[in-house]
Amino acid sequence: MLVNATNMLVKAREEGYAVGHFNINNLEWTKAVLETAEENRSPVILGVSEGAGKYMGGFLTVAQMVKAMVESMNITVPVALHLDHGSYEGTKACIEAGFSSVMFDGSKYAIEENLAKTKELVELSHSLGISIEAEVGAIGGEEDGVVGDGELADPEECAKITALGIDFLAAGIGNIHGKYPENWKGLNFDVLEKIKDATGSIPLVLHGGTGIPADMVKKAISLGVAKINVNTECQLAFAAATREYILAGKDLESKGYDPRKLLAPGVSAIKATVAEKMQLFGSVGKV
Numbered sequence: 548m549l550v551n552a553t554n555m556l557v558k559a560r561e562e563g564y565a566v567g568h569f570n571i572n573n574l575e576w577t578k579a580v581l582e583t584a585e586e587n588r589s590p591v592i593l594g595v596s597e598g599a600g601k602y603m604g605g606f607l608t609v610a611q612m613v614k615a616m617v618e619s620m621n622i623t624v625p626v627a628l629h630l631d632h633g634s635y636e637g638t639k640a641c642i643e644a645g646f647s648s649v650m651f652d653g654s655k656y657a658i659e660e661n662l663a664k665t666k667e668l669v670e671l672s673h674s675l676g677i678s679i680e681a682e683v684g685a686i687g688g689e690e691d692g693v694v695g696d697g698e699l700a701d702p703e704e705c706a707k708i709t710a711l712g713i714d715f716l717a718a719g720i721g722n723i724h725g726k727y728p729e730n731w732k733g734l735n736f737d738v739l740e741k742i743k744d745a746t747g748s749i750p751l752v753l754h755g756g757t758g759i760p761a762d763m764v765k766k767a768i769s770l771g772v773a774k775i776n777v778n779t780e781c782q783l784a785f786a787a788a789t790r791e792y793i794l795a796g797k798d799l800e801s802k803g804y805d806p807r808k809l810l811a812p813g814v815s816a817i818k819a820t821v822a823e824k825m826q827l828f829g830s831v832g833k834v
């Protein structure tokens with residue numbers, strides 16, 4: 548059974564750790580993340596972007612696959628299936644398809660419109676027991692063709708959107724999706740502290756988890772971050788392991804072309820990455 552992400556994140560915020568949100572792309576990815584969560588007795592959030600949902604055959608396919616895998620694999624740790632950076636229509640579609648958590652990303656709208664749309668989606672998701680994340684201050688970098696500049700969120704806007712009853716808040720603090728450039732200035736902890744002071748006890752979300760140094764991750768957690776999103780790092784680990792397998796000519800040996808063998812090193816690499824993050828975020832054993 549899937550759960551919404553509210554309880555796991557409120558607990559994380561109270562106890563000073565963060566739950567990892569790992570984006571999934573296919574069945575192997577999902578299995579790798581679920582197995583790692585179970586092995587580490589860690590709660591977990593499976594993130595699905597609209598692009599990944601489309602790639603996997605649609606939101607309904609994803610919801611049914613994840614629910615069936617949680618059941619068939621006897622997963623006993625809390626698992627939330629969460630829409631990542633949802634549009635207004637995409638958020639509604641995932642609520643209908645059976646996701647247990649959604650993110651409505653209205654950061655591209657003017658704040659009044661973001662607030663109005665978020666309010667409507669908070670009411671809809673809460674009427675069905677689904678948790679909802681909202682965003683102010685676009686996260687930089689590129690995701691599914693959407694490019695942002697790494698804005699710093701306005702604490703006043705954070706307070707306004709939090710007051711709508713959202714369950715957790717994504718606010719830009721200089722973080723970006725994908726690899727960080729050499730000249731990246733790092734997370735802006737002054738802004739994070741102001742956001743924390745303006746929003747009370749709501750769990751904060753750190754997007755762009757790939758490549759943030761461990762000390763910055765820990766400091767962010769100490770300032771109210773309770774959910775950290777990781778996508779690119781798993782993709783890089785998967786690609787590197789698959790590349791190594793092919794370059795070593797292993798696909799040409801015996802039945803090395805069998806997808807169950809060909810994809811196995813990549814799956815192990817995802818598992819290692821996820822386990823490392825769970826350790827860093829402090830969610831191991833927190834079920």
Ligand code: 13P
Pocket residue numbers: 570594631632723724725726753754755756757776777778779780
């Ligand atoms: P990265 O791809 O940088 O890890 O960011 C993931 C993310 O924030 C998904 O919303």
